Amino acid sequence: MLLPGTLFLIALAxxxxxxxxxxxxxxxxxxxGPGLHADxxxxxxxxxxxxxxxDGSNVxxxxxxxxITVSVVSGDGSPSRIWSQVLDRHDGSxxxxxxxxxxxSGLQISVHFKGRHIAGSPYRIAGxxxxxxxxxxxxxxxxxxxxxxxxxxYSQIREDLEIFKDLDMTKVAKEAVERYNRxxxxxxxxxxIVENKVYRKCYGQxxxxxxxxxxxxxxxxxxxxxxxxxxxxxxxxxxxxxxxQNPLPVFSWCGSKQTFDIVLPTYDITEAxxxxxxxxSLDLFSTQANTGPNWANKSNTAFWRGRDSRRxxxxxxxxxxxxxxxxxxxxxxxFFFPKNPEKFGELVKQVSFFDFFxxxxxxxxxxxxxxxxxxxxxxxxxxxxxxxxxxxxxFYRELTPxxxxxxxxxxLSDVIEKIKWARENDEEVHQIAKNGQHYARAHLTPAxxxxxxxxxxxxxxxxxxxxxxxxxxxDLVNNPDDRDKCNCPKKKVTKHTEL
Ligand SMILES: *[C@@H]1O[C@H](CO)[C@@H](O)[C@H](O)[C@H]1NC(C)=O
Ligand SMILES: *[C@@H]1O[C@H](CO)[C@@H](O)[C@H](O)[C@H]1NC(C)=O
Ligand SMILES: *[C@@H]1O[C@H](CO)[C@@H](O)[C@H](O)[C@H]1NC(C)=O
Numbered sequence: 393m394l395l396p397g398t399l400f401l402i403a404l405a406x407x408x409x410x411x412x413x414x415x416x417x418x419x420x421x422x423x424x425g426p427g428l429h430a431d432x433x434x435x436x437x438x439x440x441x442x443x444x445x446x447d448g449s450n451v452x453x454x455x456x457x458x459x460i461t462v463s464v465v466s467g468d469g470s471p472s473r474i475w476s477q478v479l480d481r482h483d484g485s486x487x488x489x490x491x492x493x494x495x496x497s498g499l500q501i502s503v504h505f506k507g508r509h510i511a512g513s514p515y516r517i518a519g520x521x522x523x524x525x526x527x528x529x530x531x532x533x534x535x536x537x538x539x540x541x542x543x544x545x546y547s548q549i550r551e552d553l554e555i556f557k558d559l560d561m562t563k564v565a566k567e568a569v570e571r572y573n574r575x576x577x578x579x580x581x582x583x584x585i586v587e588n589k590v591y592r593k594c595y596g597q598x599x600x601x602x603x604x605x606x607x608x609x610x611x612x613x614x615x616x617x618x619x620x621x622x623x624x625x626x627x628x629x630x631x632x633x634x635x636x637q638n639p640l641p642v643f644s645w646c647g648s649k650q651t652f653d654i655v656l657p658t659y660d661i662t663e664a665x666x667x668x669x670x671x672x673s674l675d676l677f678s679t680q681a682n683t684g685p686n687w688a689n690k691s692n693t694a695f696w697r698g699r700d701s702r703r704x705x706x707x708x709x710x711x712x713x714x715x716x717x718x719x720x721x722x723x724x725x726x727f728f729f730p731k732n733p734e735k736f737g738e739l740v741k742q743v744s745f746f747d748f749f750x751x752x753x754x755x756x757x758x759x760x761x762x763x764x765x766x767x768x769x770x771x772x773x774x775x776x777x778x779x780x781x782x783x784x785x786x787f788y789r790e791l792t793p794x795x796x797x798x799x800x801x802x803x804l805s806d807v808i809e810k811i812k813w814a815r816e817n818d819e820e821v822h823q824i825a826k827n828g829q830h831y832a833r834a835h836l837t838p839a840x841x842x843x844x845x846x847x848x849x850x851x852x853x854x855x856x857x858x859x860x861x862x863x864x865x866x867d868l869v870n871n872p873d874d875r876d877k878c879n880c881p882k883k884k885v886t887k888h889t890e891l
Pocket of ligand 1: 414415
C-alpha cells in the first residue's frame with residue numbers, strides 16, 4: 393500500500409503548489425489560432441494563449457516569462473527540425489509561434505502552464521505539414537485564402553483597382569517602359585507568373601530591391617496555384633503613376649494622395665513576415681512581447697529617433713532641444729542635410745526599437761516617404777502621434793484619428809500643444825494606445841500581410857484582358873535550395889484538418 397500512497401501525496405503536493413501560486417485555471421484558459429490547423433500555410437505558424445482565472449475573468453498581467461512552455465514535435469515522434477517560441481504579451485496573453493525546417497508527418501503541440509497542460513493541450517494535427525521552403529503548391533489561391541481566413545477584399549484594393557479594366561498588357565508593357573524607364577530614372581520590374589513559376593525582366597539602374605518582389609512571389613507560389621498573370625512592380629521609394637488620364641497599373645510599396653499606384657504591403661513588413669524567426673528580429677509579433685514598462689511606468693516625454701530624410705525631422709529635433717521636458721528627439725544619422733550641431737544637436741547612437749516603448753508618446757514623422765515603422769509603433773503599447781501626410785501604406789485607410797492614433801499637422805506646429813493635451817487626458821490617450829495596438833494585433837498578422845498580396849493579385853489578374861506573349865528575355869526566379877525533402881503531395885488533395 394505504500395507506493396500508491398506516496399503517489400497520492402506527490403499528486404496532492406503538486407495540486408497544492410499550482411493552486412497556491414496563482415488563480416489561473418488550466419481548464420478555463422483558452423488556446424486558439426490558425427497554427428493549430430494543418431492547412432494554414434504561412435512561413436511561421438502561430439496561435440494564441442489567453443490565461444483565464446478560476447472565476448472566469450481573463451488574467452491581465454504577466455504571470456512570468458517562463459510560466460508558459462510549449463513543445464512542438466512531429467506527430468509520429470520522428471526527429472524533425474522545428475523551432476518554437478513563446479512570446480509573453482505581458483497582459484495575460486501569449487503568442488506561440490513555430491517554424492518548421494523539415495516536413496513532418498503530423499504534429500503534436502503541448503502547451504503547459506507551470507508544468508500542466510492547459511485548455512485542449514496536447515493538440516494533434518494530422519497529415520503532412522510542409523516547411524516553408526517546400527515548393528509544393530497543392531491548394532488553389534481560393535482554397536489557401538479560405539484556410540488562412542482572408543477577408544474577401546480590402547477597401548484600399550477596391551479603390552486602387554477601380555480605375556482599371558480590360559487591361560491589354562502588351563500596351564501596358566510598352567508604355568510602362570517608355571514612361572518610367574526614360575534615362576534609367578526609375579527602376580521597375582515586369583513580373584510574370586507562368587504555370588506557377590516566377591519570371592521577371594527589370595529596367596533601371598538600381599534593381600537590387602527586386603529581391604523583395606522575388607521573395608513574396610516565390611513564397612506565395614510555393615504554397616498555392618496561381619493563374620498566369622503579369623504586373624509591373626516599382627522598386628523605388630516614391631509612387632510613380634501621376635496621371636489619372638490613361639493611368640498605368642503599377643504596383644508600389646507606398647501610395648500617395650497625388651498618385652494612382654496600386655499599393656502593396658511595404659517590402660519592410662513583408663520581409664518581416666517572410667523572414668520571421670529567421671534573419672529578421674523586428675517583426676509585428678516580437679514587438680508585442682517587447683513593449684517596455686506598463687503604461688503608468690512609461691515616461692511622458694514624446695520620443696523619436698531617426699535620420700534626416702525630411703525637413704520636418706530636423707524641425708522636430710530643434711523643437712526637442714528647446715523643449716527637452718516635452719520631446720526627446722534626436723538624429724542618428726545625417727545624409728540629406730548639412731550637419732549643424734548647434735541647431736540639431738550632436739548625432740546620437742541608435743536606440744533599440746524595443747526601448748522606444750519606455751515612452752508613452754511615439755512620434756511618427758515621414759521619411760523619404762511614409763515612415764515604415766508605423767505598424768510596429770502601433771503594435772507596441774504606446775500612443776502614436778502621426779504626422780499628417782499624403783503618403784500611406786496599404787492599411788492606413790482603416791485607421792481613424794483620435795481612435796487609433798493622435799494626428800499632428802504636417803508642419804508639426806501643433807506637436808507641443810498635442811503633447812500637453814495628452815498629458816492632461818491620460819485615460820483617453822491610453823485608450824487610443826490600446827485601440828492602435830488592438831488594430832495591429834488583429835489586422836497586421838502574418839496571415840493578413842499574405843492575404844493582402846493574394847487578394848490584390850487575384851483582383852488585379854481578373855482585370856487583364858490580354859497578356860503579353862512568352863518569356864523571352866525574362867529571367868526565371870529560382871527558389872532557394874532546399875536540403876530537406878518535402879514529400880510534396882502527388883496530386884491535388886484537400887486534407888481533412890482536425891484540432
Ligand atoms: C486569487 O484570487 C483571490 C480572490 O479574488 C485573491 O484574494 C488572491 O489574491 C488571488 N491570488 C493570486 C495569487 O493572485
Ligand atoms: C478575454 O480574452 C479574450 C481573448 O483575448 C477576449 O476575446 C475576451 O474579450 C476577453 N474577455 C474580457 C471580459 O475581457
Ligand atoms: C512600476 O514599476 C515598478 C517596478 O517594476 C512596480 O513595482 C510598480 O508596481 C509599477 N507601477 C505601476 C503603477 O504599475
